[in-house]
Amino acid sequence: MKKLLKRVVTVGVFATVFSGQVWAETFTFGVVPQQSATKLAKVWGPVLMHLSKETGVEFQFATATDIPTFEKRLMDGQYDFAYMNPYHFTFFNEHRGYQALAHRSDKKIQGLLVTRTDSPITELSQLEDKEVAFPSPAAFAASLIPRGEIAKMGINITPRYVSSHDSVYLGVARQFFLAGGGIGRTFNNTKDDVKGELKVLWKTEKYTPHAFANHPRVDADLAKKVSTALAGMGNSEEGKAALSALGIQSLRAADDSDWDDVRALKLKLLDSLLD
Numbered sequence: 001m002k003k004l005l006k007r008v009v010t011v012g013v014f015a016t017v018f019s020g021q022v023w024a025e026t027f028t029f030g031v032v033p034q035q036s037a038t039k040l041a042k043v044w045g046p047v048l049m050h051l052s053k054e055t056g057v058e059f060q061f062a063t064a065t066d067i068p069t070f071e072k073r074l075m076d077g078q079y080d081f082a083y084m085n086p087y088h089f090t091f092f093n094e095h096r097g098y099q100a101l102a103h104r105s106d107k108k109i110q111g112l113l114v115t116r117t118d119s120p121i122t123e124l125s126q127l128e129d130k131e132v133a134f135p136s137p138a139a140f141a142a143s144l145i146p147r148g149e150i151a152k153m154g155i156n157i158t159p160r161y162v163s164s165h166d167s168v169y170l171g172v173a174r175q176f177f178l179a180g181g182g183i184g185r186t187f188n189n190t191k192d193d194v195k196g197e198l199k200v201l202w203k204t205e206k207y208t209p210h211a212f213a214n215h216p217r218v219d220a221d222l223a224k225k226v227s228t229a230l231a232g233m234g235n236s237e238e239g240k241a242a243l244s245a246l247g248i249q250s251l252r253a254a255d256d257s258d259w260d261d262v263r264a265l266k267l268k269l270l271d272s273l274l275d
Contacts, residue, residue, distance in 0.1 A: 027218070029059040030079030032070055032088065032210070034135065034142075034165045034186050037063050043189075046242035047233075054229035055222065066163040067136035074098070075273050081214050081226065085109075085140035086262040089211035091270045093256055097216035100259075101223060102230035104209045105252035111141035111204035114172055114187065115179045116197055124155055124202055132157045133168045133180035138269050140262075142168070142181045145204045148265075166190060173197040185247035208259050212251070227253045 029048055031040050040063050048059040062079060064070035074082060074092050082098065086109060092098040113132070115121045127150075134143035142165060150157060162171055168180035169187065173194045179201060187195065212230055214223045233239030234250035243249065 026058040026060050027080035027222075028062045028078065030062045030064075030070065030073065030082040030084075032082075032084050033063045033065065033067060033163075034139075034183075035189070036164065036166055037065075039166070043245040046238075046245060050233060050239055050242050051226060051229050054232070055225045057222065067139055071138060071270065071273065077215055077217070079215065080218055081212070083210060083212055085138075085210050086208055086259055087138060087140040087144060087265075087267050087270070089213055090259050090263050090267075091273075093213070093259075095274065098211075098213040099216060099223065100254040100256045101212040101214055101227040102251045103211055103254045103258065104248045104250065106249040107209070108206035109141045109183060109209040110206045111143075111146045111181060111183060112187065113146060113179045113181055113201045114169065114198045115201045116172060116175065117199045119178065119199075119201075121178055121201060124150060124153065127157050127179055128155055130157060130178050131160050133160050133162050133171045133177040135163065135165050135168055135181070136161050139165075139181070141183045141204065141207065142186075144267060144269065145207070146181045149204050166194075169194050169198060189247055207261055211254065211259065 029044075031044055033040065041061055044061055048061055052058050059081065064073055071088065073079060074084065074088065075096065077096060081101075084092065084098075089098065089100065093100070113124075121127065134147070136143060137159075138144060143159070143161075147157075147159060160177065162168055165182045165186035168177075168182055169190045171177050172180040187198075187200070212226075214226065230251045231253045233243050243251070
């Protein structure tokens with residue numbers, strides 16, 4: 001396990017070696033653990049390499065074992081830059097000063113519930129009093145929004161948290177749960193043998209997607225360079241290929257106010273971190 005963690009954390013270092021360049025500065029780039037650390041390191045490596053080439057600094061990939069640990073690290077300011085869910089951004093923007101850099105421009109975020117392809121469940125009401133898997137309590141589109149919308153419909157479910165989107169899909173595929181929450185990007189990127197066992201039962205409303213953000217200690221000029229580099233990734237074949245591995249077509253520069261639709265939900269789940 002220690003060997004695996006070392007390999008994941010030092011992805012940025014390997015990227016530097018392969019590029020043949022030596023960077024003057026290194027910044028941590030935290031990614032919300034929606035999937036396994038090895039899978040995230042693989043798909044985010046090209047993105048961070050591209051940003052390094054465009055800005056002249058090194059970005060060292062970092063993640064966490066689960067979403068609550070990731071939230072704690074954001075609270076402690078362990079990441080210079082981070083990719084976080086919409087609710088995370090509104091909370092850590094207010095309480096730790098993280099500032100918006102970019103978000104995907106091709107679509108908004110939308111939660112979904114999956115069931116097995118051979119499941120008799122065809123509508124949400126059939127999940128009354130059943131266990132439903134979610135990646136974590138504060139996973140925005142994969143957990144918070146589905147649970148909130150289902151509750152508004154008067155349907156009572158018992159949530160079970162399994163640490164990642166991949167764990168949700170695997171748990172449903174192996175019949176540990178009748179249904180589970182996720183998002184389109186991670187569902188489409190899950191292993192074919194797992195995805196082949198699943199179907200989408202239902203989708204939520206749409207919201208401003210995940211945020212690329214920087215900690216307030218990051219120099220404003222560098223933050224601007226990173227924002228510009230992210231927004232420009234769709235303009236080169238290398239950038240397009242890197243984004244494609246994330247299931248994203250294009251990004252645009254963002255303002256903190258872009259997530260006002262999420263703020264309007266007045267979510268309070270992470271307030272316990274302030275105690």
